Amino acid sequence: MTDQTRPWRFATRAIHSGQEPDPSTGSIVPPIHQSSTFLMHDLDTSHGYVYSRLGNPTRQALEQCLPSLEEGRYGLAFASGLAAETTALHLLKQGDHVVSAADVYGGTYRLFAEVLSQWGLEFTFVDATDLQNVADAMRSNTRMVWIESPTNPMLQIIDIAGIARLAHAHGALLAVDNTFASPYFQKPLTLGADIVSHSTTKYLGGHSDVIGGALILSRQELYDRLKPLQSIIGAVPGPFDAWLVLRGIKTLAVRMRQHAENAHAVARYLVAHPKVSRVHYPGLPEHPQHDLAARQMTGFGGMVSFELKPDLELVQRFLRSLRIFSMAVSLGGVESLMAHPATMTHSSVPEETRRRFGITDGLIRCSVGLEDKDDLITDLEQALAGV
Numbered sequence: 256m257t258d259q260t261r262p263w264r265f266a267t268r269a270i271h272s273g274q275e276p277d278p279s280t281g282s283i284v285p286p287i288h289q290s291s292t293f294l295m296h297d298l299d300t301s302h303g304y305v306y307s308r309l310g311n312p313t314r315q316a317l318e319q320c321l322p323s324l325e326e327g328r329y330g331l332a333f334a335s336g337l338a339a340e341t342t343a344l345h346l347l348k349q350g351d352h353v354v355s356a357a358d359v360y361g362g363t364y365r366l367f368a369e370v371l372s373q374w375g376l377e378f379t380f381v382d383a384t385d386l387q388n389v390a391d392a393m394r395s396n397t398r399m400v401w402i403e404s405p406t407n408p409m410l411q412i413i414d415i416a417g418i419a420r421l422a423h424a425h426g427a428l429l430a431v432d433n434t435f436a437s438p439y440f441q442k443p444l445t446l447g448a449d450i451v452s453h454s455t456t457k458y459l460g461g462h463s464d465v466i467g468g469a470l471i472l473s474r475q476e477l478y479d480r481l482k483p484l485q486s487i488i489g490a491v492p493g494p495f496d497a498w499l500v501l502r503g504i505k506t507l508a509v510r511m512r513q514h515a516e517n518a519h520a521v522a523r524y525l526v527a528h529p530k531v532s533r534v535h536y537p538g539l540p541e542h543p544q545h546d547l548a549a550r551q552m553t554g555f556g557g558m559v560s561f562e563l564k565p566d567l568e569l570v571q572r573f574l575r576s577l578r579i580f581s582m583a584v585s586l587g588g589v590e591s592l593m594a595h596p597a598t599m600t601h602s603s604v605p606e607e608t609r610r611r612f613g614i615t616d617g618l619i620r621c622s623v624g625l626e627d628k629d630d631l632i633t634d635l636e637q638a639l640a641g642v
C-alpha cells in the first residue's frame with residue numbers, strides 16, 4: 256500500500272503517505288468522512304467502504320501513513336493506546352503466558368495484571384533492562400514479550416534487538432510500545448520487533464487534543480489476524496480523531512527535533528543545579544544506558560525525569576510555582592508538562608514496588624514542550640529558587 260512512498264525520507268512520508276489529494280474534490284487535506292455507513296453498488300461487501308467500524312476513508316489515510324513512519328507494512332488505528340493494546344493481546348488465548356517489562360505504562364500494567372489475567376492469560380513482570388531476567392522468565396507457553404523503551408518514568412533503555420532474539424528463540428512475539436521515542440527516533444520493527452504499539456495521544460497527535468492508539472506490523476500473517484480483531488472488538492477511532500492524529504503526524508519530524516533539543520537543554524540545566532539530586536535523560540553521557548540508547552535510537556526524545564528532595568510539601572510548592580510548565584499527566588504535546596509519578600501516574604503501583612523502580616516522592620517527570628528553551632530554563636530557575 257505504501258510501496259510507492261518507500262524511497263521518500265521520514266518527513267516527506269509523514270506529510271504525504273496515504274494522503275494524496277482527494278480525487279473527487281482536489282482537497283489537499285484528506286477530508287473528514289464523518290459517515291457511519293456507505294452507499295453500496297452491489298451485493299459484494301469485499302471491496303469499498305461498507306460501515307465505519309470496518310473501515311473509513313479518513314482512518315484509512317491514517318492507517319496507510321502509520322507504517323511508513325515505522326518502516327512497517329501495515330497499520331491499524333484505535334480509539335486509544337489501551338484499545339490498541341487490548342486488541343493486540345487478543346492474538347493470545349487462555350493459558351498463554353506473557354513476559355512483560357515491569358516498568359511499563361501504569362494503564363498497561365493494570366490491563367495485564369488486573370483484567371487480562373482474569374481471562375486466563377498469565378503474566379510475569381521482570382526488570383527487562385537485564386536480558387537474563389527475560390530469559391529466566393520464558394516458559395514453554397510464552398507467546399509474547401511486551402516492553403517499552405525508554406521506560407516511564409525512569410527513562411531506562413531496554414535492548415530491543417536482544418529481546419527480539421530471545422523472544423523468537425522461544426517462538427514468542429515481541430511487542431514494543433514505542434510511544435516515548437516516537438518513530439522519528441526509534442523503529443522497533445527494524446530491530447526485530449513483531450508489533451509496535453502507540454498511544455497516538457502523545458507525540459504522534461502532538462497537540463494534547465485527541466486520544467488515540469495504533470498497532471504497526473511488518474508481517475502479513477499478523478495483519479491478517481489483527482485486522483479482523485480490530486473490527487470484531489470495535490475499539491476504533493472516529494473520523495475526526497483519526498484526522499487530528501494525521502494532522503499531528505505531518506509535523507512530527509520538526510517537532511521531535513525541537514522536543515529533543517529542548518529536553519537536552521533542560522536536562523543539562525538540571526544536572527548542574529544544586530537542589531536537583533538526580534537527572535534521568537538517555538541523552539546525558541552519564542545515563543547508565545547512554546551507549547545502548549545511542550545505538551538503537553537516532554535521538555533521545557523529549558522526556559526528562561529528575562529528583563528533588565523527597566518531601567511532598569516541597570514538591571508541591573515547586574510544581575505550583577511554575578508558570579510555563581503545567582502540572583498535568585500525559586506527554587508529547589507542544590506545551591511543557593510536569594507530573595509527579597508517586598501521586599499521579601503511578602499512584603496505583605504499591606509503594607514498595609514504586610521504591611524498587613526508583614519512583615521516590617521527589618521524582619518529577621517532565622514532558623518538555625516546544626516553547627523557547629531559555630524561557631523554560633528561566634521558569635525552572637525561579638521555581639527552584641523558591642524551594
Ligand SMILES: *Cc1c(COP(=O)(O)O)cnc(C)c1O
Binds near residue numbers: 360455467
Ligand atoms: C499514554 C500511554 C499509553 C496509553 O495510551 P492511551 O491513549 O491513554 O490509552 C500506553 N503507553 C504509553 C507509554 C503511554 O504513555
